[in-house]
Amino acid sequence: MENSQAPVGRRTASTCGWKAVFLPQLNRQSLSVYGSEIAVEKECIRQLQSGVWVIHPFSPIRSYYIMCMVAITFLNLIGIPMEIAFLDGYSGVGWEGFNVFSDTLFLMDVALNFRMGIISEDSEVAILDIKKIRVIYLKSWFIPDVIAAFPIGYILLIAELQSHSDTSTSGSKASRMVRILMFVRIISLVRLLRVSRLVRFFNEVSNANLEYVQLFFRILSLFMMMFLLCHWNGCIQYFVPMLEEFPSDCWNATVGEKYSFGVFRALSHMIQISYGSNESPTNEVELWVVMTSMLSGALMYTVLVANAAAIITNVDQAAKEILTVMCLSLLNNVPMFQNRDVNFLNTVLLQFQHEVFQEDDVIFQQNAPGDRMFFIEHGQVLVETDSFSQELADGDYFGGQAQIRRLATVQALTTCQLFSLSSERFQMVLQGFPDIRRDMEKFSQQDKEYVRHL
Known part of the structure; x- marks a missing residue:
């Protein structure tokens, strides 16, 4: 049997061609799971002999794919509230193109997940069987992914084309309603699930004795969360008064200037200094917005302190473990x-x-x-x-x-x-x-x- 597998093993290393990007790569993560280079090579052979096109969870293309999807998700979380609050129904070709592009990627993501290998948490064995992958995906993330992949970008594009061809008032209101529907969709936060996928991916990396990677991405995710919270709060500070239909020419300023004042007002509430934002709310809606903004600031502060304490604790624990391994024999x-x-x-x-x-x-x-x-x-x-x-x-x-x-x-x-x-x-x-x-x-x-x- 060893002689029959040897040619396949050589093919995985040299003659596999473009298919090699779907096979597990040799790195510290795969070595931590399989234990040796020979075991990783056997895993490549197992995937090739299955005869089914599946993306291995330790393959290079999977890492790049997850990074790409998380970047697109993060850009959506930045762009969608700005489009709804500040662009006033005229997003332009760039925004519409990005919406169509991202929704297309999410639709492709749903299909690719049926061909994406899964690491079993119990046995740390890659599941490459199509039927098992289908059952696991349908029971876990399929429904949230389908909701997130609903092609709102295409609907917005059609609405934009109709608004250019029809200058009536009803067309403008229809376009505004579509954008409000887009705002409602983002409340589900389903796209954040793809961020959690990135977290799970780097948790797998941290299991390969890459503690510094885990620490780096924990700090990075914390700052990303703080940025998104301030960003969304700043957009809401402008969006809520805009719903009251104040005159369109009452504030002739650029989008950047409006956004800056919105974020400034949001930060004044969140850090609870009220500097430059000491006006009392004029109605119940604005009152609830201010209270929510202040509570979100308190929550952000709590999360920041808790994560900082956890990071310090983990660093101390890691230092203790390193000293135990390195120096216990010296004491003995x-x-x-x-x-x-x-x-x-x-x-x-x-x-x-x-x-x-x-x-x-x-x-x-x-x-x-x-x-x-x-x-x-x-x-x-x-x-x-x-x-x-x-x-x-x-x-x-x-x-x-x-x-x-x-x-x-x-x-x-x-x-x-x-x-x-x-x-x-x-x-x-x-x-x-x-x-x-x-x-x-x-x-x-x-x-x-x-x-x-x-």
Whole structure:
């Protein structure tokens, strides 16, 4: 069987041609799921042998496709409220073209999702069977996607053509009603589901030990949410008074100027300073708009603080895990840290400080007061006295008698990466572990007796 699969494997790497963009690519994400390059190659073979055209969830084209759809969705969320509030029924060829283009992509998206492979959350195996993909999609995102893909852009284009050919008042009102229907459609926020798809995609990336990517996109999504909230609020600040049908020539200004004043008024409500926007609401509708704007600002502040706290917590947790993996073995080499409580060791690890010494640097001199002990992560040092010398390397430690004078001179033989534990930090840790503190005092007393007899 190995001989029969070898040609297929070579074809996936070199002779697959344009079909390779639909196969899983070799990257950290796919390696984290399948474990090795051979397993990724076998997954390519499995997809080719199925004989069905399916876009693999780890393929390059899927990544580019999701990025494209999220960019189009974000542009829609920016453009639709501006078109409804400020363009006053005359959007122009550019807006109408973009509406038709985006709606066409959403219609294509519904069809492509029936050919888009799915990663099973339980077994982390790509589902490439057409029937299973169809059943899963119909039970999950099919109905919201169909609603979001309703071709409003085509309806707006037809309405624009009719408004140019018919200059009657009824045609203008019909065009305005169509735009209000477009505003109602966006309230469903179905297009935000495609943003959640991007979040799920980068969650898969974060599972491949790409924590910095997860952190970056979490911060990016937070700022995108804040921007959209301010943007929509600013458009609503102008749209609600416009519904009262004030005279068309009462404010002759550009769209940019009107939008700027709308966003300024919205931000004044959201951050609750009322600077430049201290007029009282004139009717119930405006009153509710102002209250909603203030509540959205409070919500934005709450979300911002909560996410900032979560990010800081995750960074601290990640630092703790990294130190545990890198330095726990260093502690286990020291007799006084062997067979200790795990919580105590983790607390000690958080007090480690990373230090770098160049070749021939003197780390400390003999008879100098000791204030810390060192653990060698990488490098070589020379421990030297008048009567003996010894070389230490990766995993060793020195300077354990941190509260008494140095017994030897330590010099770096190569570039050394060390972790140090100061006496002050160590004493702070011991305050939370009184039982271990008593044992450590015994070790310290033995060291002092040893030095006294030198």
